Structure formats: C-alpha cells, structure tokens
Amino acid sequence: MPEEIQTFTTEHLDKCAHLYVEVFNSEPWNEQWTFETARTRLFEIINTPGFVGFVFKQGELLGFVAGYGKQGQRSKGFYLEEICIQPHKQHQGIGTKLLNQLMDTLTAMKVTTIYLLTNKDGQAEAFYTKHGYQRSQDMIFMAKRF
Structure with missing residues (x-):
C-alpha cells in the first residue's frame, strides 16, 4: 500500500484520539487516557x-505529529505537542518521515526553534536525540500540583 502524509484536520480527530489512547496508555507511559480526554x-x-500537524497513512492511519507556532521577540518558535505512532509500527521510520515533513513546513514558515517535553532517558528521548534535539541548558520544566 502506498504511504501518504496528509495535513492533520478534524476529519482525522477520532482515529488520532483512538491511537493516542492506545499508545500513551501502554509502556513506557502507562497513562490513563480515555477516548474523550484524548479527543479533547x-x-x-x-x-x-x-497549528501545524500531519498524519501518516498506509491504508490506515498509523501516526501523527501535532503542535503550534508562536512568535517570539526575534524569531518564531514551534511547540511540538505530540507525535504518536502505532506501537507495532514504531522503529520503522514513520516518526522520522513525519518529523521530516514537519521540518520542511516549519523551515518554509521561518521557524528557528522547536520545543518539546518528553520523558527523560527513554525511547522518546533517544528518538529525538537521534534527530538532533538536545536537552536545553537554558530552560527547565517546572510544575506545581494542587
């Protein structure tokens, strides 16, 4: 079956939400998403x-990438919110293809920096490191639970 990358639209929302639940409720994240919370x-x-996002299809939807750009004081940045690939299709280049499509689009938009959050020391960090991302020396992620 031919591969295709399409712009992520509301038409893809339900399938992407189902995929999101499947991926993030499994190892290594073990989260507790429902279809409704993932869809929201x-x-x-x-x-x-x-917003900029793409879906990867090969007969069925196998993955997606999504985030949004923001203007900074001197340049545009992009917040990569989600990348999600069907578990049995991971390590086959789909994430790389989605990131490449995203990079081409962001380059055309004159985005200069991509920001993301991920679990440290895991497969996701290794994936991003392989693609040239590195831990920020300038910023930290902080949280307050209440």
Whole structure:
C-alpha cells in the first residue's frame, strides 16, 4: 500500500484520539487516557493559533505529529505537542518521515526553534536525540500540583 502524509484536520480527530489512547496508555507511559480526554486534548491542539500537524497513512492511519507556532521577540518558535505512532509500527521510520515533513513546513514558515517535553532517558528521548534535539541548558520544566 502506498504511504501518504496528509495535513492533520478534524476529519482525522477520532482515529488520532483512538491511537493516542492506545499508545500513551501502554509502556513506557502507562497513562490513563480515555477516548474523550484524548479527543479533547487533540481538538484543543488543532484549534490553537499557529497549528501545524500531519498524519501518516498506509491504508490506515498509523501516526501523527501535532503542535503550534508562536512568535517570539526575534524569531518564531514551534511547540511540538505530540507525535504518536502505532506501537507495532514504531522503529520503522514513520516518526522520522513525519518529523521530516514537519521540518520542511516549519523551515518554509521561518521557524528557528522547536520545543518539546518528553520523558527523560527513554525511547522518546533517544528518538529525538537521534534527530538532533538536545536537552536545553537554558530552560527547565517546572510544575506545581494542587
């Protein structure tokens, strides 16, 4: 079956939400997403100003990437919110193809920096490191639970 990368639209929302639940409720994340909460999260992301996202299909939807751009004081940045690949299709180049499509699009938009959050010391960090991402020396992620 031929591969195709399409722009992520609301037409893809339900399938992407199902995939999101499948991926993030499994190892190594072991989260507790429902279809409804995953769909709401993705709906919010695709409705953020500056949204850019793509889906990867090969007969069926196998993965997606999504985030949004923001203007900074001197340049545009991009917040990579999600990349999600069917577990049995990981390590086959789909994530790389989605990142390449994203990079081509962001380059044309004159984006100069991509930001993301991921678990440290795991497969996701290794994937991003392989693609030239590195831990920030300038910024930290902080949280307050209440």
